[in-house]
Amino acid sequence: MKTLQLRAASPEQGMVQADVEAKMRGLFARCPALCGFAIQDRASQPADAGGPLPDADLYVAEIGVYPKLDAGQYGELYDEITLAILDLVQAQPDAYELLRGHTFARTLH
Numbered sequence: 001m002k003t004l005q006l007r008a009a010s011p012e013q014g015m016v017q018a019d020v021e022a023k024m025r026g027l028f029a030r031c032p033a034l035c036g037f038a039i040q041d042r043a044s045q046p047a048d049a050g051g052p053l054p055d056a057d058l059y060v061a062e063i064g065v066y067p068k069l070d071a072g073q074y075g076e077l078y079d080e081i082t083l084a085i086l087d088l089v090q091a092q093p094d095a096y097e098l099l100r101g102h103t104f105a106r107t108l109h
Contacts (some may be wrong), residue, residue: 033066036103037081041057063077
């Protein structure tokens, strides 16, 4: 899977990439247990996989957390990731291409 280390081909793509990066930084700041997650498109998922994100044809996959969360906390984290992605896709339709097939991970300094 790809990480979000892309070079913008145009100023518009640069703005979309900046929006995606800002949204992901905010997501990781709000969710301290979140270590990382991957986003896939419908074509890469098995037929019996759970439902896609509405209006996006994207799936949140491979969520990594530490420490371990209970089912309710995990569900809240999944919802938080989903809302962040949906916000991006609705505000910036071109973000779909930057999100699809990418893995996002917490950066430690």
